[in-house]
Amino acid sequence: MKKRHYPALYDINVTNLVDVVLVLLIIFMITAPMLQSGIDINLPKTAANQKDLGEGIVVTITKEKRVFVDDKITPLNKFEQRLGSLRAKKGAKTVYLRSDSSVPYGFVVEVMGKIKEMGITDLGLVIEPEMKK
Secondary structure, eight states, X not given: OOOOOOOOOOOOOOHHHHHHHHHHHHHHHHHGGGOOOSSOOOOOXXXXXXXXXXXXXXXXXXXXXXXXXXXXEOOGGGHXXXXXXXXXXXXXXXXXXXXXXXXXXXHHHHHHHHHHHTXXXXXXXXXXXXXXX
16 A cells, blocks of 8 residues: 655744734733823822823822832932932933822922922923813
8 A cells, every 4th residue: 555645834824823913912002001100099180181291200109108219119318319310320301290199288398399409390290180071
């Protein structure tokens, strides 16, 4: 009996792989803009329009009065040092201040004063827009 000889297939079917990769790409493109800083706070709400946040350093104050500089907890006595070194490293000119709505006004002003003492004039306050009825 004669054996049949089947030629080897050199074609790789990548259609399924491309489909899965494109679906994952679309999912990441949709969810990436929704990602925010990992620190959960209740931002103050206002009807004022806010411009889109650009490149900069984010300072966050939680309701427990903990201060974070770009998601890293920073004690107030080392705040200027951390912010200055991060500013030099990133080359950022803008600082965005996010604060929980329950934080006392005096504490927010104290942190703002430390930022202004460092010579940073471009300071943005981050808010949550109110839903219009």
